[in-house]
Amino acid sequence: MTSKSEFAQLPNPSPKAPIFSWGKLIKLALASLLLIPLIHCQFPREIASHFRDCVRGGKDTTPLGAAIDVLTKFPVLDSHLDLPIALREEFGLDFAAFNLTTPTPSPFPMHIDFQRTRKGHLGSASFSSFVECPSPDSADTSVRDTLEQLDTVFLLEEEYPDYIKIVRSAHELDTLSHRKLAVMLSLEGAHQLGDSLSALRLYARLGIKYLTLAHNCDNVFADAAVEGQRSNGGLSDVGRELVGELNRYGVLVDISHVSDETAHQAIDINKGPLFWSHSGARAIYDHPRNVPDDLLVRLRDNPNDGVLQVVVAAADFMGDSPSLRDAADHIEHIASVAGKAHVGIGSDFDGVPTTPEGLEDISTYPALFAELYKRGWTKAELAGLARKNFIRVLKKAESVSRSLKRTSAPSMAVPPTRHDLLNNRGQ
Template identity: 45%
Template sequence: MDEDLPDLVREFYRNNVSAVDLAARMPGHVDIPRLREGRVGGVFWSVYAGCPEHEGYDAGEEFLNGTWRVRDTLEQIDVAKALIRQYPHTFQPAFTSQDIRKAIGSGKIASVMGVEGAHQLGNSLSVLRQYYDLGVRYVTLAHMCHNVFADSCGFLEWLEPLHGGLSEFGYTLVSEMNRIGMLVDLSHTADTTAKQALKHTVAPVIWSHSSARAIWNVPRNVPDDVLELVGIGQNKTDGVVMVNFAPEFVAAEGNATLGGVADHIEHIAKIAGKMHVGLGSDFDGIGGVPRGLEDVSKYPQLFAELYKRGWSRQELAGLSGENLLRVMEGAENVAKQLQDDGVPPAWDIYDKRTDVGQRRIPGKGRWFAGDL
């Protein structure tokens, strides 16, 4: 499950974690009583900072004016960690697939962080690595805006392409994510971005919160020609598409229901296979909800609906988390292999930056930072 509780705390509580009581009814879709009622075993805490232009700022044509989003991401990481620490009997930090299994086995809710847009990297691969060290385990290649790495699909209408998918720097980003074990998240990406990333990555991928375009035709949903590239075997990439509950991505206005969400799950399973679908929800990050899926307490009703449609207990276990854990473990194994093989970190610098590399050691032609 992907949820935006840290962003709700930012918007409603000005990041004051001491004012938040997750043991009581929260204003959004998520709190501890409802998580327990919904029998939730693990969540991705989305440490989200919106696109600069959506926050009233101009990042500039070369994206050099939005690096303060790194600050906001660090604040979101701080909020997520503080909330997890505040309720140690409920939440347990998780950094690996094994950590998640241990947390669930001990009755805790495994808590993993994800960065929902590569604009939050501040154009820097070094920031990517530092996020990983802080516990982040997925990065979405784009949100509702293009960035230096990748094209976004937009929201309900397509964005005019910028790079034609991944930029050259974006290919480097995907490779570096593979090397360190950061999951490549393809939600919000343009179809060209998704296809190029699927071809380039050597590790499994996720869509943290996306539905099926064949069921409801909006840019944010995944088309069949992309779903057909997901799988295990020749010319396919392992992955899991975690279905989004946002009503505008489920059905026409006023028509989003629990059954409609089940339709998206079944379509993705039909095209990519039941091993490649999961639950993303996006609770606390969506304004409305489908009828029957009003908050995190309603998950059992969704599973009951799919059981009635013929899903086996094993298939439902895959949907609830085993599919994601397989993908996560696969990314971990790829990272271990690349590091064991001695693949070095990528030190590429965004070529439009003017704040680095301005001086040289006299007579050496080598870059240095600062005065000798």
């Protein structure tokens, strides 16, 4: 133990202590090494993120590099992929005949497999179930064939649990790890209800996120754009009830494929956001499946919000020998009229015979986003196009559903074709 008097005898610290110690010298040398890449990069504003890019060898500032940067953080949500019907038509829904992880046969005969999913930065998709319009000369198997395709999607989840997760809400879309493909269910045509709102409610409980009011034929609910006979004058009375039930169950009312009259009438009564699952711009290419500007203006001005998912893979809707640039033209026109917050991607891959040059399959999404980046789209706008616009709209549809379920009862309407029920109602 040292006494106070002994403290008084200790010498004062030397005023000439060494400026450098070995520890300080080593730290200074390390700091100098770390500064080299910053000097090379000319001290950008966002030092931290840019420093990481520099030590990795430099940030890719090309349009493709910018697109991949966006899609890494906000992978594509494609609202219309026809994998279920493609597997039905190519393999008869025989799961022993194909492998989506190591494609067999190789190359895989369709537009989608898990290798190309990752290359194309596809993070979410709606696997749409589709059946042809019923023939008056044969039994209507629409409900059976729809259930088989929905079953296919559930079996895909069982078969590939490391790759696929079926999601049933916007929250799940927003939060699922990008290591898995978030898959939604949807139906491409109200004829798949078999003239029954009860079927719709059961499909909704299975998790479908949108229903197309009509495909290429009129049905008891709505008129179609292609091959339609305008038999309802747009929406029928029970078709209006269908729109109400879709709102009530948080299922998006899809007005792709429908006649212009049907679309306007559906917008008039739709309590939820507007939605086109896969359509183009008629001002760019005059096709009845594409959307005219007067409907784009209604999308822009609609107080309930909405999104038009652009059908970038369907060459038939883009003219003769279209390319990736034509697909970008459709996106740009729709955005110029309706606003960039109201566009998304609904490719129609696996549902079309030919695709535009440069958009041969789902691996090519980054090239499309790079083209738009070159045209002046910001990264934030590209993130909206990729997925954020759709998720925002789906959240609003779910909010409307919660409100309507508190204030309204399910519709008991049936179409005039349902004599089996009408006869028992005294009608």
